[in-house]
Amino acid sequence: MSWREIQKTNFTRLSDLAEFLEVELDLSFRFPLNLPRRLAAKMPKQTLDDPLTRQFVPIPDEKKKPLGFSKDPVQDTSFCKSDKLLQKYQGRALLLTTSACAMHCRYCFRQNYPYAPKTSFENELELIGQDPTLHEVILSGGDPLSHSDRDLGSLLKQLDAIQHIKLIRFHTRFPIGIPERIDESFLALLSNLRSQVIFVIHANHVRELDTDVLFSLKSIQSLGIPVLTQTVLLKGVNDHIDALKELFLKCILHGMIPYYLHQLDRVEGAAHFEVDPEVGKALIQALRCELPGYAVPRFVQENPRALGKTLLC
Numbered sequence: 057m058s059w060r061e062i063q064k065t066n067f068t069r070l071s072d073l074a075e076f077l078e079v080e081l082d083l084s085f086r087f088p089l090n091l092p093r094r095l096a097a098k099m100p101k102q103t104l105d106d107p108l109t110r111q112f113v114p115i116p117d118e119k120k121k122p123l124g125f126s127k128d129p130v131q132d133t134s135f136c137k138s139d140k141l142l143q144k145y146q147g148r149a150l151l152l153t154t155s156a157c158a159m160h161c162r163y164c165f166r167q168n169y170p171y172a173p174k175t176s177f178e179n180e181l182e183l184i185g186q187d188p189t190l191h192e193v194i195l196s197g198g199d200p201l202s203h204s205d206r207d208l209g210s211l212l213k214q215l216d217a218i219q220h221i222k223l224i225r226f227h228t229r230f231p232i233g234i235p236e237r238i239d240e241s242f243l244a245l246l247s248n249l250r251s252q253v254i255f256v257i258h259a260n261h262v263r264e265l266d267t268d269v270l271f272s273l274k275s276i277q278s279l280g281i282p283v284l285t286q287t288v289l290l291k292g293v294n295d296h297i298d299a300l301k302e303l304f305l306k307c308i309l310h311g312m313i314p315y316y317l318h319q320l321d322r323v324e325g326a327a328h329f330e331v332d333p334e335v336g337k338a339l340i341q342a343l344r345c346e347l348p349g350y351a352v353p354r355f356v357q358e359n360p361r362a363l364g365k366t367l368l369c
Contacts, residue, residue, distance in 0.1 A: 059236040060204075063158065067091040073113065078102045085114040087167050087325065090160040092233035098263055107261045107293045110329075111161055117328035118162065127168040129322045131360040139172030141180040145364055148192035148223075151180060153211070156202035158230040158237070163288065163329045165321035165358075171198070177211055185218050192223035201230035205241045216249045224251045227286075229258040232265075235272035247279050255283045256315060260294055262302045270310050277311055284315035287353065289336050290329045297342050304343065304351045314353035319368060321358055333357070337369040 067073040070089050074081040078101045091112045099109045135142045143149040155171035184190055193215055200208065215221055230237045246253050255276050259265060273283050285307050287294065294300055304314045317340065320330045340355045356365040 057236075059234050059239060062234050062236055063092070065093050066159075067093065067096055070114070077104075077109070077113070079104060082114070082116055085118060087114070087118070087160060087162070087164075089114065090157065092159055094268075095159065095233050095264075098266075105292070107299070108263055110292050111163075111260060111290070112159060114162055115328070118325040120327060121324060122327045125322045125324045125327050127324050129165055130358045132166065132169060134360065137183055138179050140177065141183055143190075147190060148194060148225075149184060149187075149190055150194040150196050151177070151184075152197055153177075153195050153200040153208075154198040154202050157197065157199045158202065158233040161229070163290065163320060163323065163326040165323045166198075167323065167325075177214070181214050181218070184215070184221065188220045191220060192225060193221055194225045194227060196227040199228050199230050200226055201228050201237050201242075205245060208242075209245045212245055212249060216251050221251055223254060224249065225254040225256060227256050227258070231257065231269055231272045232259055235268045238272035238275055243275060243279065246276070246281060253279075253281045255281050257283060257285050257312070258287075259285050259303065259307070260287050260290060261299065262306050265303075265306055265310070273312065274310065283312045285312050285353075286316045286318065287314070288318045288320060288329075289331045289339075289355075290320065291331050293329070295331045295335065295339070297339055297346075300339055300343060301346055304347060304353065308348075308351040314351060316365065317353045317355045319355070319357040333368055340369040 070081050070083045135144045140152045336355050343352045355369040359366045
């Protein structure tokens, strides 16, 4: 079965997922469900108190609206150079390639972003080509791997032709839910580029990194492409030393470098995931005592108008 056919089997109806997990779910949530079956199969039945379940299955706490949480916590819309191109930091720009994802994380900070309709990237490519101060383009979204290889290949070819672009970075969670996406056709796209490709995977819990996922990422590494990981600190998911240590150690054992541990972006509906930053700092300090330095990510926070990620620890 192709990755696209697998994607079509995702759980998108809460009633179907409730039956599968043998739980009762409130069926009235604004942010829609989107959950690959392989992730649902890892979730225990008859409970919502599980590190994977909490990330993807909505609970009534999402409807609470405490002060300090907003629809655009990182002020993405303030940094738009076009409908699909953002630039916050010197030397690099972020291309919002699509609104589509392989899965919907309940704490997603872009769940309210006003994505532009699917059109060409002609305007964005022109803007990138006209700015010689840029050396890196980050492909994000949504998830750039949601595109077909034909569309993604066309975009990569055009970016690669811009001589001052030296790095093309993928931000993706797709292989965590549908590792079949990393097929021979996709690998061929990556192997024919002048630019150095960087692959950044979003993973929050060690159970996300099963044998098939790790095999798919190893095929990317075999092309000489570094694979890094980003993690969000989430209450009830990974807010204790054992969970983070096991995750980061597994990453290192499979040649992936833990890059960032993110303090939660305060998006409306995600307050129940927030961990006190002081707890995060203590966790990083504890990890430094138990893991080699290269296995401990930087603990950071996104602050609008800052010149880069704010280092917390």
